[in-house]
Amino acid sequence: MAIKLQMLTQDPKEIELIERYWAVDESGRYLEKVSALTGIIEMAKGMTLASFIRQRCNAFDENQVCPQCAELVEIKSRSEATKVPQRFPKLCTLCQDDQDAIALEVKKARAAELERQLAEYASKQSTRTVDYSMLPDNLVLLLLALDRAINPRLTHGGFTLGDCRGLAPRYAGDFILQLREAGLLLDDPGKASPGTYYWEGDEIWMSRDQVVYRLAPDAASRSADEVIRSLRERVYTDADGLFNLWLDYSVADVMRYVGNQCALYHHDLDEQEQEEIKSTLRSALQTYSVSQLWSVVWKVVRDAASLANREYYNRPKAAATIPGKIRRNLEKVQRDAIELKAWGRPEQHCAGALGMVLSEVLGVDENTSGQRVSSLVTWLTGQACSSTLQVALDEPIHELMTMALARDLGSSVMVRFAELIRGGHDVGFAIEEIRESLRS
Structure with a gap:
């Protein structure tokens, strides 16, 4: 290791100190410790030896050559020196400054382009309207529930996903996505906090939790309040749409209970396991009630907790058995005609605004079986007649x-x-x- 020095002082004592500070033996080890050199020359109060030497000397490591201009790379301390040539050397100070300046200009240009595209996007959004009289029944109920969950922000101003936690027991973001994909909720980039929209490669991405949404304008130019009032007078006709919305909501209601029970016993379910459970529950809910499936979950999670304590088992292995245990438990109930018990709603487990709206419109709750809901929806929509x-x-x-x-x-x-x-x-x-x- 060789260090090339460029002296910025003519004081012989300072030059001697600097040379001793940077002196190395044949193996590249420093000849003298920093502690042994401190105190040789009087320095200002609070100044370190390294700072003192940096002010009076520029040091260049001959093992570090700038790949761009071939000049030696300046080092600021002993720890930055290398004993052998670097395979991927860093740039020298001047080249690094030039590169940083270029990167800054690119960043500014991309920021300007992002702002331009967001302005163009917002302009297009402002011209979009919705004919609310033509909405399918499931989206009508979702909007009514959302209005109740975030009142008055749906009709007056904007809102984020964080504001919608009261919409459903779980997966509120999925319900919001349904409304967004249907064009009923529009992004409002002008109200979003900085950093919500950003570049990822050549595409604009967004932090979903920070996006600000607003209700799309009515094609008939009615106010948002008038739109919501008109939806409350809706005559429902789509049995399949309403039943599927109830299934979506009920799956969320049971999965909230699954999450609570798994947290209680420290079971961590991965995404695939959760999706498997959701599919099983959705099928079962066409027959059973939410409260009945809570009782199944309660039993299965406790069985898994007991299993985790056995020899050759651990919590991840035990948690992985939960999806299969739920499925087999339901198969046994159906095969042997066993009557499922019904659990009461836990005190901290709210039905959410969507649950309340479904209760008012369909007359259902967590104790209503899927078969009963199907019949109620059929009668409500007039399809039974x-x-x-x-x-x-x-x-x-x-x-x-x-x-x-x-x-x-x-x-x-x-x-x-x-x-x-x-x-x-x-x-x-x-x-x-x-x-x-x-x-x-």
Whole structure:
């Protein structure tokens, strides 16, 4: 290791001190310790020896050559020196300054381009409108729930994802994304905090949690308040859309309970395991209620916690069994016709604004089975009274009533029919079930 010195002082004592400070042996080790050199020359109070020497000498490491201009690289302290030539040498001070200046200009240019593109984007957003009278039923309920969750920010100003935590027990961001992809919520870059939008390569990215959203303007030029009032008077017609929204919400409600229970027993589920559980729950919710699935989760998570304490097991392995345990538990319930227990809603586990809106519109809660919800949605949307359904049911109903009256069972048949409907079964199932019982 060789250090080339450029003296900035003519004082012989200072020159001697500097040479001793940088002197090395054949193996590149410094000949004298810093502590041994301190005090040889009187320095200003608070000044270190390294600072004193930097002010009176420029040191260049002959093992570090600038790859751009081939000049030796200046070093500021002993720790920056190297014993062998560097494979990837750094730039010298002048070249580094030039490179930093170029990088700064590029950064400024990209910042200006980002601002230009965001302004253009905001301008396009300002011309977009929505015909709220044509919205599908599920989006209407989502908007009504969002208005309740963040009132009055939906109709007056902007909001972020953080403001929407009260929308649903979990996955509020997914519900907001549905509204955004449908064009009902627009980004408002002008209100976002600095750094929300940024370059990633040649593309503009955004920090989703920092984006400011606003309600899209109405095509009929009504105010946002008028739009929301009109949606509250909506006549619902889309049974599939409403039922799927209930499923989305109910999956979130159960997954919130899954998260709470797993946290209680220190089970960490990865993304794939959570997605597997969500798929199983969505299928099960078409039959069972949220509260019944809470009881399944409660049992399975505790079984996994017990498993974690066994020999050859640990918490990650135990947690990985939870998706399969939930599925097998539900299969056993269905196969053996075991009745599921229903758990009450935990005190800190809120239904959220979407749960309240679904309750008011459909008359459902965590104790309502998926079968019952399906029937309620069918009746609400008028599909149970459609002409096609009436034609399909004419013959079965006529046969059922003929059999019931012939056997003087009219009253008992009607009571049984009411029980099946209250149990969540649709009209067709109830009629067929009673017909089969009369035939047997």
